[in-house]
Amino acid sequence: MSDRRVPVLIVGAGVGGLATSALLAKHRIPSLLVEKRREVFIYPKARNLSFRTLEVLRGLGVGDEVRAVAAGVSSMVVKPTLNSTDQRQALDVDALFSGMAELSPEPAAQYCPQSKLEPILLAHARKLGSEVRYGTELLSFEQHDSGVTAVLRYDSNDLETVRADFLVAADGVHGPVRQMLGLTTSGYGPLPIYVVFVYFRAPWRTFVPDLGDGDAVQVENPSVQGIFVSVSDDRGMFITTYYPDKGETVTQFTPQRCSEMIRTAVGEDIDIEILQVAPWQPCEQVADQFRCGRVFLVGDSAHTMPPFKGGGANTAIQSAHNLAWKMAAVIDGAAEPALLDTFHTERHPVGSFSARQSLTGPTLKMLGLDREGPGLPADEEAPMFNLLIGYRYRSTAVVAADEPITADPNALLLVDGLRGQPGTRLPHAWLRRDDHRVSTLDLVGHGFTVLTGDAGAKWCASAAVAADTLGVPVSAHSIGVDGDVADVDGQWAATTGLTPEAALLIRPDDVVGWRVDTLPKDPDRQLCQALSAILART
Numbered sequence: 001m002s003d004r005r006v007p008v009l010i011v012g013a014g015v016g017g018l019a020t021s022a023l024l025a026k027h028r029i030p031s032l033l034v035e036k037r038r039e040v041f042i043y044p045k046a047r048n049l050s051f052r053t054l055e056v057l058r059g060l061g062v063g064d065e066v067r068a069v070a071a072g073v074s075s076m077v078v079k080p081t082l083n084s085t086d087q088r089q090a091l092d093v094d095a096l097f098s099g100m101a102e103l104s105p106e107p108a109a110q111y112c113p114q115s116k117l118e119p120i121l122l123a124h125a126r127k128l129g130s131e132v133r134y135g136t137e138l139l140s141f142e143q144h145d146s147g148v149t150a151v152l153r154y155d156s157n158d159l160e161t162v163r164a165d166f167l168v169a170a171d172g173v174h175g176p177v178r179q180m181l182g183l184t185t186s187g188y189g190p191l192p193i194y195v196v197f198v199y200f201r202a203p204w205r206t207f208v209p210d211l212g213d214g215d216a217v218q219v220e221n222p223s224v225q226g227i228f229v230s231v232s233d234d235r236g237m238f239i240t241t242y243y244p245d246k247g248e249t250v251t252q253f254t255p256q257r258c259s260e261m262i263r264t265a266v267g268e269d270i271d272i273e274i275l276q277v278a279p280w281q282p283c284e285q286v287a288d289q290f291r292c293g294r295v296f297l298v299g300d301s302a303h304t305m306p307p308f309k310g311g312g313a314n315t316a317i318q319s320a321h322n323l324a325w326k327m328a329a330v331i332d333g334a335a336e337p338a339l340l341d342t343f344h345t346e347r348h349p350v351g352s353f354s355a356r357q358s359l360t361g362p363t364l365k366m367l368g369l370d371r372e373g374p375g376l377p378a379d380e381e382a383p384m385f386n387l388l389i390g391y392r393y394r395s396t397a398v399v400a401a402d403e404p405i406t407a408d409p410n411a412l413l414l415v416d417g418l419r420g421q422p423g424t425r426l427p428h429a430w431l432r433r434d435d436h437r438v439s440t441l442d443l444v445g446h447g448f449t450v451l452t453g454d455a456g457a458k459w460c461a462s463a464a465v466a467a468d469t470l471g472v473p474v475s476a477h478s479i480g481v482d483g484d485v486a487d488v489d490g491q492w493a494a495t496t497g498l499t500p501e502a503a504l505l506i507r508p509d510d511v512v513g514w515r516v517d518t519l520p521k522d523p524d525r526q527l528c529q530a531l532s533a534i535l536a537r538t
């Protein structure tokens with residue numbers, strides 16, 4: 001048994017853990033990520049990424065690789081059998097995201113399945129110096145004042161003790177860490193919707209030669225209902241449901257029955273090799289605490305949601321984004337440990353809201369399963385805008401003079417637009433710098449960023465003072481006619497309503513941390529104060 005020490009130990013190499021590893025590495029924090037699986041997940045679960053996730057990946061430096069996977073979102077057609085020429089569009093995906101195109105430098109949504117995203121994140125994390133070990137299981141851990149001590153077991157059965165400042169539990173919905181901590185959860189729990197994933201190999205794509213890699217075919221006839229999804233080459237996934245209240249069980253899905261079912265769905269007698277049959281139930285379950293001492297829950301371990309609005313992986317990556325810079329700032333000594341409390345304060349309302357909103361969604365209705373689960377009252381269903389980006393954090397890591405009072409401090413504060421309000425994602429506007437088109441989001445580096453206008457030279461000087469005084473990276477840009485970045489068509493000014501002497505302080509996760517609409521007499525002091533408050537140094 002050997003001993004070693006790492007700043008952060010991450011458990012679970014799904015998208016949540018891999019994103020945490022890569023984002024910490026962006027902030028130059030080394031981590032050890034352990035995964036009990038022996039290799040990257042080869043089947044697509046999460047398939048589409050929202051623009052907010054694409055922005056996080058753009059900031060991480062893997063935007064081009066993700067964009068190279070595909071253009072557009074996955075679509076689905078409905079057919080009586082796979083070999084039939086009759087078909088209709090199952091879902092108008094563009095309508096779901098209508099009005100969102102202007103909100104981001106990235107497309108509103110894009111197909112990039114987990115099976116493609118995980119290798120991209122893995123390679124990037126390793127390139128930046130993070131260690132990722134497959135075939136390695138967390139067996140147990142204990143936490144004490146100075147850190148966490150964990151016991152790992154390798155494939156070889158060798159054990160190793162690792163000490164870490166922090167443990168990130170990205171170990172999924174059934175992961176052990178939350179249970180070991182005895183943390184309670186809220187939410188509906190497993191929904192009474194019983195799904196089977198049948199992974200197979202067959203020449204099924206010859207019947208749908210125009211099917212894009214990300215596209216799916218729903219087959220609907222009196223004998224069989226299910227969805228064909230492409231995995232790679234001739235591998236496919238057939239997703240179907242069963243009904244225990246009619247006496248059906250997953251054990252009835254023998255390889256022979258699955259082959260017959262797929263042949264019926266294809267409409268031809270083809271050779272089929274069944275690779276795996278996996279049962280699954282969607283689940284709405286949110287941990288009541290995302291932090292327990294030195295342990296932080298990220299992804300499905302914190303907030304599991306049904307996939308009906310495609311939110312699980314997206315929310316996982318966005319939670320990792322929220323946590324990584326805070327953890328890095330605390331490890332670097334730039335922030336006090338209290339900053340880490342704001343991970344729960346900010347992300348728990350988002351996780352709960354997203355999970356509840358995901359009790360319903362277009363795919364559920366389309367599959368006719370909306371009568372099976374608890375559903376969501378129609379008047380509670382929020383616009384996709386709110387789910388994707390239309391909310392405001394309230395925590396000590398946001399300095400807001402106008403913080404609205406709501407009845408429930410744990411409820412997510414929704415907004416109807418992004419205008420540079422403290423706690424919201426920095427609004428996107430296209431700008432021009434050195435003959436290049438850049439988004440406001442491209443101005444945010446790995447530290448803090450001050451954005452001001454043509455009359456904001458003092459803010460730019462204050463940014464340098466604050467960086468010097470507090471020992472944190474603070475860059476500054478003036479956006480306007482005479483600034484270093486040109487607001488060519490006035491989109492930035494119109495969206496934010498900022499005057500040329502106003503300023504926004506942007507956190508490393510693109511969130512507006514502080515807004516000041518007039519130039520005070522003492523901008524140096526005020527900026528230092530705001531930054532200190534965000535970093536919990538007051």
Ligand SMILES: Cc1cc2nc3c(=O)[nH]c(=O)nc-3n(C[C@H](O)[C@H](O)[C@H](O)COP(=O)(O)OP(=O)(O)OC[C@H]3O[C@@H](n4cnc5c(N)ncnc54)[C@H](O)[C@@H]3O)c2cc1C
Pocket residue numbers: 011012013014015016017034035036037045046047048114136137138139170171172173174175176280298299300301305307309310311312313314315316
């Ligand atoms: C059918 C389906 C469709 C979906 N569609 C979408 C979609 O379109 N969009 C979307 O955003 N989301 C979607 N999701 C949800 C998405 O897949 C999950 O939310 C996401 O994968 C969660 O990632 P994670 O990293 O938190 O957890 P996981 O991907 O579950 O990863 C957890 C990892 O931890 C490992 N682990 C567990 N215990 C240990 C241990 N003791 N030691 C070491 N490793 C351990 C596990 O092996 C696992 O690899 C879908 C899910 C399903 C099932």
